[in-house]
Amino acid sequence: MTLVGGGPGDPGLMTVAGARAVAEADVVLTDHLGPVDLAAEAAARGAEVVDVAKIPYGRQVAQERINELMVERARAGLRVVRLKGGDPFVFGRGFEEVRACEAAGVPVTVVPGVTSATAAPALAGLSLTHRGLNHDLTVVSGHVPPGHPRSLVDWGAVAAMRGTTVLIMAVRNARAIAAELVARGMDAATPAVVVENASTEGERGTESTLARLGDDRRPG
Numbered sequence: 001m002t003l004v005g006g007g008p009g010d011p012g013l014m015t016v017a018g019a020r021a022v023a024e025a026d027v028v029l030t031d032h033l034g035p036v037d038l039a040a041e042a043a044a045r046g047a048e049v050v051d052v053a054k055i056p057y058g059r060q061v062a063q064e065r066i067n068e069l070m071v072e073r074a075r076a077g078l079r080v081v082r083l084k085g086g087d088p089f090v091f092g093r094g095f096e097e098v099r100a101c102e103a104a105g106v107p108v109t110v111v112p113g114v115t116s117a118t119a120a121p122a123l124a125g126l127s128l129t130h131r132g133l134n135h136d137l138t139v140v141s142g143h144v145p146p147g148h149p150r151s152l153v154d155w156g157a158v159a160a161m162r163g164t165t166v167l168i169m170a171v172r173n174a175r176a177i178a179a180e181l182v183a184r185g186m187d188a189a190t191p192a193v194v195v196e197n198a199s200t201e202g203e204r205g206t207e208s209t210l211a212r213l214g215d216d217r218r219p220g
Helices: 016-024 036-044 063-075 094-103 116-123 155-160 174-183
Strands: 002-005 027-030 048-051 080-084 109-111 137-141 164-168 191-196 204-209
Touching (some): 002 016, 002 094, 027 036, 027 063, 036 048, 063 094, 080 094, 116 164, 116 191
Parallel strands (some): 137 164
Antiparallel strands (some): 191 204
16 A cells, blocks of 8 residues: 655646656545645556545545555555645645554654645745744644634744744634634734645635735635
8 A cells, every 4th residue: 555645736746756656656545735637647557546535624534444445445455545635744644544554553654744834935935934033833733723622822922933834724714813813912914824735736725914914815
């Protein structure tokens, strides 16, 4: 079984090792993120492609079922690729899938991917670090808003950081997060940029500030 990080979406931004693994796979278990075109190509050549996407705030395939499919197909002697967006070990539950395979006695090879935490800003022309300006970079999940019972983020600590903060999966909660950071002491005039659908035809960016982020970013 091979766990492949597919990068931000454009197949050209996937690693050579990852693309090769998909091209040689008998079975591809794919998310809706990452290089979905490669999964379509695999299906066209006769590979079994199984959609196991977890759509944010929408259809969800249970993680237990994904684990079962990986193990079942691998035990059948098939070359299985679990294709995930970004890097599977950065808010991607990849390690859970590796552990599930190991517990079932299925060997796993991991092919890291390019995480959207760095790829999306770079594609938008944004530098996360700059000599003489900042010496720290903080990556935070914005999947749940501040105050949510499942949130593990210390927003006070994030607000106190002087460098760049990158929020992943935060579009839906951007307004609430911006308000929380300002309430915790971060300057309301701090520049903020939202990058959506990075590296795809639907990529768009919204430049704003913490104070105006919720109003400047429009659905679409």
